[in-house]
Amino acid sequence: MTGSSKNAQAAALLAAYDEQLRGGSEGAGVPTSMDGPVIRVEYPNRGFVSYRSLEGLDGAEVDALIARxxxxxxxxxxxxxxxxxxHDQPADLPDRLRAAGFEPEEQETVLVAESADIVERLRGRESVDGVAIRRTGETVDFERIAAMESIVWNDDWSWLADELVRHQATGLTDIYIAEAAGQVVSAAWAVYKQGTDFTGLWGGSTLAEWRGKGIYKALVAIRAARAEELGYKYLQVDASDDSSPILQRLGFVPVTTTTPWVHTPK
Structure with a gap:
């Protein structure tokens, strides 16, 4: 693919991402409200604000919107x-957020691919010797996944079990667990964005001693095939610096970045 073709592909994928994933779909299943162009989502642990565009607002109006x-x-x-x-405007939005008391967390790369393309690229990579990958809806498995994540990140991720229960209850999430010799070695989930063409891919953390064996690729392949089966055209990932190069080699296209700016009340 030529440089101009790649740029055209990235632009088309970004347009689909902006049109379908920004705004209303981000608040599915939880209380939301609108304030001008933004959607305000009331998750149990913290609030979340998103929007498709702030076009038409002057600087003072943007500052007031952030403060509200x-x-x-x-x-x-x-x-x-x-x-x-x-790619959000105005370009000085980070400065305005910081002035309002928000602080940035780690930046991630937004990657998008067509499900059919990833299925084709990863055909035959859906399994790993010695590892059993299955879809699960059992709370005990969610607790085992949370325990595995706690080891990976050296932190208490027990909260994840309840989060996965909540996702499962929507009927729009498939959760996969990878086991070897009775031990959870990796896990990942797919979130189907109702009313859009997108499936979000989440998770994929793997115990250190099991990395480099193809488990991550297998979980991507399985979720891509399932998304295609269900009629979802696109896959989307907010990828860390560790995951982004891997996913780009698999055919995912970087379209923008995303940075959580967080305000924590004193």
Missing amino acids: QRDFFAAKGQAVEWKLRG
Whole structure:
């Protein structure tokens, strides 16, 4: 593919991402409200703010919009995340968020691919010798996944079990567990964005001693095939710096970046 073709592909994928994934679909299944162009999502642990565009607002109006979201959640004693994409306008939005007391967390790369393309590229990579991968809806498995994640990140991820229960209850999430000799070695889930052509791929963390064996690729392949089967045209990932190069080699296209800007009330 030529450089111009790659640029055209990335532009088309970004347009689909902006049109379908930004705004209403991000608040599915939880309380939401609108404030002008933004959707305000009230998750149990913290607030979340997103939007498709701030076009038409002047600087003072943007500052007031940011302050209202901060104050809305501060009044509830909650932190709030403003999800900033790399191509968002105005260009000085990071400065305005910082001035309102928000701080950036780790930037990730937004990657998009067509499900059929990934299925074709990873054909035959859906399994790994000595590892059993299965879809699960059992709470005991969610607890085992949370324990595995706690080891991977050297932190308490027990909260993840309840999060997976919540995802499972929507009927729009498939959760996969990878086991070897009775031990959970990796896990990942696919979130189907109802009313869109997109499936979000989440998770994929793997115990250190099991990395490099093809488990991550197998989980991508399995979820891509399932998404295609269900009629979802696109796959989307917010990828860390560790995952992004792997996914790009598999055929995912970087279209923008995403950075959580978070305000935590004192």
